[in-house]
Amino acid sequence: MTTRNRPTPPAAESTAEPRRRRVQSAEMGMGILKALAALGGAASLTAVAQAVGESTAKVHRYMASLVEQDLVAQEPLSQRYFLGQAAIHIGLAALRQCDPIRAGEPALVRLQAELGVTCFIAVMGNQGPTILRIEEPALPVVVNVRAGSVLPLLWSATGQVFLAHAEGGALDAQMLQEWERSTPTQKSLVPRKAAIAALREQVRAQGCASVQGLLSAGISAVAAPIRQHTGQVAAVLTALGASGGFDAAPAGRIATCVRQEAEGISAALGFVG
Template structure:
């Protein structure tokens, strides 16, 4: 049996660890409270007395991790805390964060998986993973997908706030054939947007390519904004895209995990 190389925790060392944990807890509480809060609100959030929290806040102020507003007496995150946050944000590249999830989905489900972001020309595939027996499809890294007919595009569409683009997509849907509308499964863009929001993902059956189905889920950042979309797709005959099937729950799980790694507070 190997020995634990770490030194034993003396009472003094345990106290330092507990103090660090309390300081971090206060900083996290301030972040959850919107970055600024009263002493009472912070103490309630960490379930400690105001006297104890006040002592810790004084230490955090000395380190520029917290500042106190002279007029309201509220506490807010200080410049050093902001620098830490900015450094973390710079590391939060959704493409890089998604790589392990894409490989897991590919290996666990045996389907093609990709990550897309919204580019200048539309939803653009940035990373593509194929199973051992690839499905013959004409999309690859760099491919631009339609906003209306692909599951990936429908996720981005569900948060679209550009009125001009919305009208253009409405016209595109109005000009679609009855067969295309039937494959889409809805009659209006509003219905499509509401369906994706309710499901938490978009499901496409043969709407982009005949014989191909897909499930796509949003990846959100610290602000709750959709910054990327995680998609799994395969041949319709052997690919069950239903919400209770084997694929959708795993795609949703991986998308939420990536979102949490990016600092989102809305995933789950």
């Protein structure tokens, strides 16, 4: 039996066309808001039109609707448009939902599957860097870390990232206490203040921290910062494995993957690097 394509009834066509126009209008409005945000939150009509690739006349019509909804406002003297109160409230509501653990879970699972090593996300707790979410391979590395474990600042890759990006001297007292309690081997690797300052600078320059056998013999790790929208470090993403098969080089594959995933999580939290 042969089935023929039947023409769309006129009524269906008339219903679909307005729907397409509404979708296109919504896309244009969102594009204008994104352009304003990318331009720093305030810009001229011409700059916005160039950013979205449309005529100023067309963008002006959409601007009028956005102004009515308080998503955009206009400065009377300069005539520049900027994000309105409604847009600010939407942004604040989104920021309140920005949880580095929740935002980082997909990346954490993906990183562990790709590298085949233990991966975790840690935040700065009252006692130090604390693991909150961990993914392990089928045959996990025998190392005493789990959700809730507290890591040192100086002797773990995770702690070194927090230390490198700490503002002021917030972590200095804890760091010095760790140094005083450290083993002779650890002290020889990080000989007091001058080396600690150099370590901080090195981690910032590399975009990650890398340790080999510093916390536990035969264990290496690479860690990178997860930043919130203000640029402050909200959490740290870490990959950890047995040194024999773990390339901890800052320019190596593991470090590159960890940095890329941490940057992706940071972007989800609103950070624009």
